[in-house]
Amino acid sequence: MRNKLILAFLIVAMLIGIVGTSGVLVLRWVNRNTKQIYNDNLKSVEDILLIKENVSGIKSNIEIMIHEKDKTKIEEETKNINDMIEKSTSYISDYQKMQMTLEEEQFWLEFKNDLGIYTQKKQEIIDDINSNMLDEAQQKYLEIQSIEENMGNIFNKIIQINLNSAQVANKNIDSILLRTSNIIIILSSTFFICVILLGVFMSNYVNKLLKKIRDYAERIASFDFSTPIIIETKDEFGQTASDLNKAQENLNKLLKKTLKALKI
Numbered sequence: 001m002r003n004k005l006i007l008a009f010l011i012v013a014m015l016i017g018i019v020g021t022s023g024v025l026v027l028r029w030v031n032r033n034t035k036q037i038y039n040d041n042l043k044s045v046e047d048i049l050l051i052k053e054n055v056s057g058i059k060s061n062i063e064i065m066i067h068e069k070d071k072t073k074i075e076e077e078t079k080n081i082n083d084m085i086e087k088s089t090s091y092i093s094d095y096q097k098m099q100m101t102l103e104e105e106q107f108w109l110e111f112k113n114d115l116g117i118y119t120q121k122k123q124e125i126i127d128d129i130n131s132n133m134l135d136e137a138q139q140k141y142l143e144i145q146s147i148e149e150n151m152g153n154i155f156n157k158i159i160q161i162n163l164n165s166a167q168v169a170n171k172n173i174d175s176i177l178l179r180t181s182n183i184i185i186i187l188s189s190t191f192f193i194c195v196i197l198l199g200v201f202m203s204n205y206v207n208k209l210l211k212k213i214r215d216y217a218e219r220i221a222s223f224d225f226s227t228p229i230i231i232e233t234k235d236e237f238g239q240t241a242s243d244l245n246k247a248q249e250n251l252n253k254l255l256k257k258t259l260k261a262l263k264i
Helices: 002-067 071-096 102-130 134-221 236-263
Strands: none
Touching (some): 134 236
16 A cells, blocks of 8 residues: 555656646746847847947048047047947957848848948048048048948848847747647646546545455454455555454454363
8 A cells, every 4th residue: 555655646746747847948948049039139139239329420420520620629539430440340249259140141241341341431531631631531421421321221131130030039939838838737737637536546445445444343343253354455455454364263263162162
């Protein structure tokens, strides 16, 4: 009987473990995909926005330098441009380490090509301003506007690609969570029913054996030593029944000897 109870508890523990393990695995999967959304999509969008902001800032500073007569302020704006270029270089380096889709890579190559031209033109404008060649600087400034506009369009396309990827990944997470929730509900309901059935089975099993022992005790109390108790299980109940039958047999023999002695 003890082995059966241990087995029953082990089954219950196993069922609970299955549900718990399923939940843990799903949570790990969600955590991994959530990090992927941030690292591959949202962080990419953040870097692109910062690069875009710096490109716009560089353009604004160049425009200020073209119309500025004070050399000190021109030098200050040049320093600001160099600072933004340094930051953009860092953002570009971080972005290129991230995983890109094929479409995203194509737009990124186009951006880098425009960036090379933009950087060259920007330096030529600064050189013209420092050489007081303002007409040439103004003309080149007008030329880079179309390049800056095209880079802005590329930025928007890359951002949209990453937002779409994040949206798809989020839908996948929602789908997996819903499916897993349904599975856990089904498993929990199934396990609950199994536990109830197991409990009913164990209860009926014990009650059936206890009834046999009770009936046997009532026969013994009525001095009926003729009918042994029949429990053929190999657990504690079966051992108890065997011991009781031996006791009954010994009592029966003792009773016969006593009756025989009294007749003499």
